[in-house]
Amino acid sequence: MTLICTETYSKQEPASLETYLTLEGYQAWQKILNNKISKSEIINQIKESGLRGKGGAGFLTGLKWSFIPISDEQKYLVCNSDESEPGTCKDRDILRYNPHAIIEGMLIASYAIGASVAYNYLRGEFLDEQWKVFNKALEEAYQKGYVGNNILSTGLTINIFPVLGAGAYIVGEETAMLEAIEGKRGMPRIKPPFPAIKGLFAKPTIINNTETLATVPKIILKGAEWYKSLGINNGEGVKIFCMSGSVQKPNNFEVPLGTPFSNLLEMSGGVSNNSKLKAVIPGGSSVPVVKGELMLDTNMDYDSILKANSMLGSGGVIVMDETICMVKVLQRISRFYYGESCGQCTPCREGTGWLYKILTNIIDGNGTINDLHELERIAGLIEGHCICALGDAAALPVKSFLNNFWDEFEYYIDNKKSMVVG
């Protein structure tokens, strides 16, 4: 199995510069500098590799980079380490076990888009471990001359600054992140203008996820064809999947896109509690839930999961066994979006609250069948009517839970108790 972001994890001192150097670390960066590889060539290589954003949206990374205008003005790169999509815990491991891959990826991306300054935004809750490890790695990279002014005597300048957040899921949305770095409330911006044209401090900016950037060095070193060959058509390369919930051995697995879900389930020791697979949320809590039997026939790539009426999202795979009450899971998901709505758009601010209150009412034994129709109606009123995707992320689970498990919701209302929990 080819490991990229997770390559260092099994080593003695995974985060150290020495470890990274023994695994061809910073060789891609030196290759670019020594051979004076042009910006456009790097962007083309990333385009050809099929690399897609690994934070959730899955947008083509090379295409995103190519949106940056060719001009002399200041440009910025932002690495999105605000990992907070429920069920997702991959970036936290890259930050603490392979920080140099992020730094090298940030350098290459900055070079390709012509940015002399790059920020890595870490969620505030990472301040104990990830923040310290990343800062130490960055210090080492500065000392070696890979980062900073006059990089390896080439005259090139790229400075990287880590910045720390203070708790807000919405800041993972790329324009909200720009607001946060500007020191404001993390409220998403209306697009257009897109960040590539007018981003951080009103300058052209590219925002990429941590895992995406940490994958870049190996693509540059080994070539687009190599990366493509690891995955499948329209699912090129690899992806980290975070297996959590009702599995025997929850863990992160970096596997080729197109790997059958059943293989991943096996890798994580199978379903826990000697129970059967009931349902899976394949890409973080914002994506629709899929019934277990359908998921067992589904491969982990963008197209296959789309066919199962869900999305690959962040790669946060939440597994649920037959003892799990779907009404309670949906209520918990709805509580999250209610709490994390930034409050800017009325449908999201008010709607997420109504979803949570109606679901809580059902759990308390006061629900009616009409409540289920009301949930569907409110989800429909939120979806597509807000500035950012948080509203959609609150609506999609509601629709899919009701579609797939209507009987269970009906049972709860009729019997004032869960179908599965006594």
Place this chain on the structure above:
Amino acid sequence: MNDINNNFFNNETCSMIENIKKKFPEDRKKSSIIESLLILQKNNNGYLTKDIITSLAKYLKVEEIDVYEVATFYSMFNTKPVGINTISVCTNVSCMLRNADNILNHIENKLGIKVGETTKDQKFFLKDEIECLAACNGAPMMQVNHKNYENLTIEKVDKILEEFE
């Protein structure tokens, strides 16, 4: 530097804030607000006061409302006194599926408080944590003063909390 409460801005704090400022363009003064508040909050027993907010605004030469907005938007900032040690139990989906609610109930009973409250002896503040704390494969988990404790059991929780007694 008039009107800046020097109790909050000793030399060490000032030099830390000056280092934060260096990361951003000189005319982008607001960018330093979040990280500065984290430092000031830590130095003030885990919460922010009106005095701190006013002083930071003056120090950074930004409007008071700019600092206030940040202090009230981000969930890691407390604008009321809290206990010395902050406990955040993750109860989001992945942790919930692995009995996080039992862990939270146990802590509530043990400390005799509900989420959002501080113990009478001021030792513990049990934060009402809504977010997923990104340690799903270590579920159930909690943070105490933002340090992770994973694969929790009731026994483990008791031992961890004893360390802070």
